Each structure stands twice: as C-alpha cells, then as structure tokens.
Amino acid sequence: MKILVTIPKRLSEKVAENFVRERQAWLLKKIDELKNNQIYPRKILTAKDYQKEKRRAQKIIKERVSYLGRLYGFEFKKISIRSQRTRWGSCSQAGNLNFNYKLIYLPDKIIDYVIVHELCHLDEFNHSRRFWFLVSEIIPDYRILRRELKEITL
Structure with missing residues (x-):
C-alpha cells in the first residue's frame, strides 16, 4: 500500500517526514480501520x-x-x-x-x-x-x- 502525503510548497520535506514518522502508529491504525470498514470495492469506475x-x-x-x-x-x-x-x-x-x-x-x-x-x-x-x-x-x-x-x- 502506498500513502501519498501532500504538503504546502512552503513546508520542507523534512518537516513532512518527521510528521509522518511521529504519527506513524496513528496513521497505521487509521489505515486498518478504513480497510476493516470498507466492504465494497473502492475503485474509480469508468x-x-x-x-x-x-x-x-x-x-x-x-x-x-x-x-x-x-x-x-x-x-x-x-x-x-x-x-x-x-x-x-x-x-x-x-x-x-x-x-x-x-x-x-x-x-x-x-x-x-x-x-x-x-x-x-x-x-x-x-x-x-x-x-x-x-x-x-x-x-x-x-x-x-x-x-x-x-x-x-x-
């Protein structure tokens, strides 16, 4: 699974990396919650x-x-x-x-x-x-x- 982090132009990549690292446990928990609560196929339909x-x-x-x-x-x-x-x-x-x-x-x-x-x-x-x-x-x-x-x- 890939996670896309979008940041404002004025924010450095280092700050974004630190943000993700510090909140990694929370992010993983939220991803699991989404996986468990999603029972229909989540895809873009033509x-x-x-x-x-x-x-x-x-x-x-x-x-x-x-x-x-x-x-x-x-x-x-x-x-x-x-x-x-x-x-x-x-x-x-x-x-x-x-x-x-x-x-x-x-x-x-x-x-x-x-x-x-x-x-x-x-x-x-x-x-x-x-x-x-x-x-x-x-x-x-x-x-x-x-x-x-x-x-x-x-």
Whole structure:
C-alpha cells in the first residue's frame, strides 16, 4: 500500500517526514480501520462501469423496495438510484425514495434495513420514537444493523 502525503510548497520535506514518522502508529491504525470498514470495492469506475453498476443496483434495489413495500403496505411514488457521498438512502416528502448504488455491495440484511428505514419515513417523516417503533416492528434487531452500517465507510 502506498500513502501519498501532500504538503504546502512552503513546508520542507523534512518537516513532512518527521510528521509522518511521529504519527506513524496513528496513521497505521487509521489505515486498518478504513480497510476493516470498507466492504465494497473502492475503485474509480469508468463511466461505462458506473452505468453498469447503477443498472445492476436499480434491478436489485427496486425489486427489494417493491417487495418490502407491498409486504408491509407502504406506497411510494418513485425510486431513484444515485451515487451519493454521504447517504445510503433518503425519502422526500413527495414520497420519492432515493438510494445509493453502493448499497448492492452490502449484506442483504443491511440493504433491507436501509430500505425499511426509508419506507418508514413515508409514514413518519422524522426520527421520532414512533418512527423507530415502526422500524422495530419490521426489523426487531435494527439497532445492531444501524450500528454496523455506521461503521462502514461510504
């Protein structure tokens, strides 16, 4: 593995080397954390590969959302699959559901948790006690899955 250190022009290489040397243990720990929390392939996709992965995600996620929506009586308007930097999913007040295409790299139980989380927002558009009660009715161990999801680097 290579680490690229970028420094301002006015800083000497010696200062940068000392910085890295002094913080080596911390840097190695952070690298391990990133490796352990990254369960999807972290690579730069070509536009063609991204479109292919997005189509695959649309098929997988739309089927799962439709199934869970029917099973638990949720009605939504539209499902969109996107590349998002900070969110696995979201729900608009208009009833549209958005999901990150990278969900397809996660375990099925976590995919279902994210989908159910967004479906429950159709009935309760906040994170109130009632919202979490709705989630728990469908996924009793949601707290564990939520914790696991928070540990995954997006």
